Amino acid sequence: MIISKDSFLDAYLQDRRKIVEEALFRYLPAENNTPVEIYKAIHYSVFAGGKRIRPILCLAAVEASGGDMAPAMPVACALELIHTYSLIHDDLPSMDNDDFRRGKPTSHKVFGEKIAILAGDALLTEAFVLLSRAEKIRFSAERRLAVIQEIALAAGIAGMVGGQTLDVLSEKSRPDQKVLYEIHRRKTGALIKAAVRSGAIMSNVRENKIQALAVYGMNIGMAFQIADDILNVEGDRELMGKDTGSDNALGKVTYPSLMGMDCAKEELRKHIAAAIASLAIFDKRALPLRLIARYIMERKS
Amino acid sequence: MIISKDSFLDAYLQDRRKIVEEALFRYLPAENNTPVEIYKAIHYSVFAGGKRIRPILCLAAVEASGGDMAPAMPVACALELIHTYSLIHDDLPSMDNDDFRRGKPTSHKVFGEKIAILAGDALLTEAFVLLSRAEKIRFSAERRLAVIQEIALAAGIAGMVGGQTLDVLSEKSRPDQKVLYEIHRRKTGALIKAAVRSGAIMSNVRENKIQALAVYGMNIGMAFQIADDILNVEGDRELMGKDTGSDNALGKVTYPSLMGMDCAKEELRKHIAAAIASLAIFDKRALPLRLIARYIMERKS
Numbered sequence: 001m002i003i004s005k006d007s008f009l010d011a012y013l014q015d016r017r018k019i020v021e022e023a024l025f026r027y028l029p030a031e032n033n034t035p036v037e038i039y040k041a042i043h044y045s046v047f048a049g050g051k052r053i054r055p056i057l058c059l060a061a062v063e064a065s066g067g068d069m070a071p072a073m074p075v076a077c078a079l080e081l082i083h084t085y086s087l088i089h090d091d092l093p094s095m096d097n098d099d100f101r102r103g104k105p106t107s108h109k110v111f112g113e114k115i116a117i118l119a120g121d122a123l124l125t126e127a128f129v130l131l132s133r134a135e136k137i138r139f140s141a142e143r144r145l146a147v148i149q150e151i152a153l154a155a156g157i158a159g160m161v162g163g164q165t166l167d168v169l170s171e172k173s174r175p176d177q178k179v180l181y182e183i184h185r186r187k188t189g190a191l192i193k194a195a196v197r198s199g200a201i202m203s204n205v206r207e208n209k210i211q212a213l214a215v216y217g218m219n220i221g222m223a224f225q226i227a228d229d230i231l232n233v234e235g236d237r238e239l240m241g242k243d244t245g246s247d248n249a250l251g252k253v254t255y256p257s258l259m260g261m262d263c264a265k266e267e268l269r270k271h272i273a274a275a276i277a278s279l280a281i282f283d284k285r286a287l288p289l290r291l292i293a294r295y296i297m298e299r300k301s
Numbered sequence: 302m303i304i305s306k307d308s309f310l311d312a313y314l315q316d317r318r319k320i321v322e323e324a325l326f327r328y329l330p331a332e333n334n335t336p337v338e339i340y341k342a343i344h345y346s347v348f349a350g351g352k353r354i355r356p357i358l359c360l361a362a363v364e365a366s367g368g369d370m371a372p373a374m375p376v377a378c379a380l381e382l383i384h385t386y387s388l389i390h391d392d393l394p395s396m397d398n399d400d401f402r403r404g405k406p407t408s409h410k411v412f413g414e415k416i417a418i419l420a421g422d423a424l425l426t427e428a429f430v431l432l433s434r435a436e437k438i439r440f441s442a443e444r445r446l447a448v449i450q451e452i453a454l455a456a457g458i459a460g461m462v463g464g465q466t467l468d469v470l471s472e473k474s475r476p477d478q479k480v481l482y483e484i485h486r487r488k489t490g491a492l493i494k495a496a497v498r499s500g501a502i503m504s505n506v507r508e509n510k511i512q513a514l515a516v517y518g519m520n521i522g523m524a525f526q527i528a529d530d531i532l533n534v535e536g537d538r539e540l541m542g543k544d545t546g547s548d549n550a551l552g553k554v555t556y557p558s559l560m561g562m563d564c565a566k567e568e569l570r571k572h573i574a575a576a577i578a579s580l581a582i583f584d585k586r587a588l589p590l591r592l593i594a595r596y597i598m599e600r601k602s
Contacts, residue, residue: 029458035466038458089422094395094414113395114469117418118462121390121425125457128429132449141442148433148449156426157330157339161419165336168415 009291013056020055021047023073024080027130029122041111041119045084049102054079054195057220057292061196061213064279064286067203071138075147075202078127079195082155085123088116090164124155139202147198154194163187175253181222189221196220196289212278216289219275223296226268229254233261235300272297310592314357321356322348324374325381328431330423342412342420346385350403355380355496358521358593362497362514365580365587368504372439376448376503379428380496383456386424389417391465425456440503448499455495464488476554482523490522497521497590513579517590520576524597527569530555534562536601573598 024046031039055076062072091098091106093113098106108116131148139147153159163186170179196217200210232247233256247254255264275293279286325347332340356377363373392399392407394414399407409417432449440448454460464487471480497518501511534557556565576594580587 033463034458035463035470037470038463038466089418092418094418115466117390117393117395118466118469120422122458122462122466124422124425125453125462128449128453129457132446132453141446145433145442145445148429152426152429152433156430157335157423161423161426162334162336162339165339165416165419165423168419169336169338 005291009288009295012288012291013051013295016056016059017052020052020059020073020076020080024077027074027077029126029129037111037115038119038122041107041115042122044110045088045107045119046081046123048104050080050084052080053224053292054083054192057192057217057289058195058199060286060288060292061199062203064213064282064289065200065203065205065209066285067199067205068138072199072202074130074133075151075198076195078130078151079191079198081123081127081130082151082160083191085120085127086155086160086164088120088123092116095168127155128152143201143204146201150194150198150201151191154190159186159190159194163190170253177258180253180255180258184222184225185218188225189218192221192224193217209281212281215278216275216293219271219278220293220296223268223271223275223293226255226264226271227296227299229256230261230264230268231300268297306592310589310596313589313592314352314596317357317360318353320374321353321360321377321381325378328375328378330427330430338412338416339420339423342408342416343423345411346389346408346420347382347424349405351381351385353381354525354593355384355493358493358518358590359496359500361587361589361593362500363504365514365583365590366501366504366506366510367586368500368506369439373500373503375431375434376452376499377496379431379452380492380499382424382428382431383452383461384492386421386428387456387461387465389421389424393417396465396469429453444502444505447502451495451499451502452492455491460487460491460495464491471554478559481554481556481559485523485526486519489526490519493522493525494518510582513582516579517576517594520572520579521594521597524569524572524576524594527556527565527572528597528600530557531562531565531569532601569598 028042058076058079059069059072062069087101088107090096091101092108099109107119163183166183167187193214196213197210200213255267272293276290279289329343359377359380360370360373363370388402389408391397392402393409400410401407408420464484467484468488494515497514498511501514556568573594577591580590
């Protein structure tokens, strides 16, 4: 029986998603010490059907680097908590005012705005509780500190929060391609880059491999965002779990709206090619990273 | 010339406030990599005239423990960034909806709600950037990780965010004394306790001293909150920089409203006495901690 690369990747992603979700459930604060509303709000958003692409990329980078996956799991999960907090805050009425996310009502629609803000704050903070937990993370304290620094920088002003700020400010003035690139580099690219770099740091590989994974991560991150923009125009509403064409209706500047659909697709292909090329110094253990790059280009939702 | 304890403490607090503020300015993200609106919003709130009580307590705990103050400065400042983020988010229209803080318009009144939410998110994240920075912190990686864990737990669901959630939920049902205690233990006590415990951890003292400082910190934190409640009734509007009697007008449950003013003052005295008693195992280097305890009871703003 021949197993195609597609079905290998499908099985791989499904398996990884499952172990990440089991770990997330274990690592989230225990019910008995958590006010019930915040417990519900956190679980609602963390288990709302995310693709878990950041933790999966982190673990795949560990695998490609010949590292040990189990002790990297808290770091992988912390990335997902930070990603989830950013979605909750981005969706708030005073931010993007989104009612639906992944086909489900957003946190503030279900729990109210106060609890949604607090659930976001809690997830961001608990990510650092998890990253600094002594048990289970068997890496040296120095490497664990380097990972915290990597992730905090990517989530902060130099990364995600800075990107979201640029995005908010760009509503007033139509951004050009340079600004749009900077928004996505910070908002999406930085944390995905941190995910793969963290995997490499934990696996104690040489600096050239960490650098190669940084190039991979940034290109994958940009590609992910461009693919999102393209799907928003061409995607299937059913598969996406949200309305297609919404960016256009909101007058939002996207890659297709700025450079045309053909150029946006070409830009996507270039980022994927650069990501795959950066993996040349890795052996076959980087197969999942290579397949994930292709998957990002070809995904339908 | 005899220098009274009051004027010694005044000079001490003034000196510490100055070095903390200079350090805060140095540690905040550089202007060139920060979107201008978020740069302004962060500086506006961080330099809005806070008492810097958390960093000062952290440094005083280092001093009492015979540790080195300079390398503890990033940790002291990170505590102030976390405190400032919590004030910005607490003041939001969808939270407490406060227009003034320390006599100045709140962040969202000046910069709008989007930037205020993002400035809070940024400050919380940058606190962990600072805590995990390799340079300047000359403590062992293990102790630095222990400090990050201490502070993250105090800021998270077990501490500050959990306390704010209980506070928000208590608006619907008038809390009893047990719930009010739990709100303040988490919302105010936890981070102040973490401030002094972090100072002790960095100074590498024995566990009994860390424990003693935990008792000191929790009692100081509770006392601080009760004193706030009392000042809200009896304080001088000019000195406070906000309206007195506002808790009462909002029907907010406070220590004086729940147990009467006399009992609230007695409770305050008990916490201060317990805080000072916990310092018995420390020598004269704990004088600032002792005087700060008294200051919290007697402060007018």
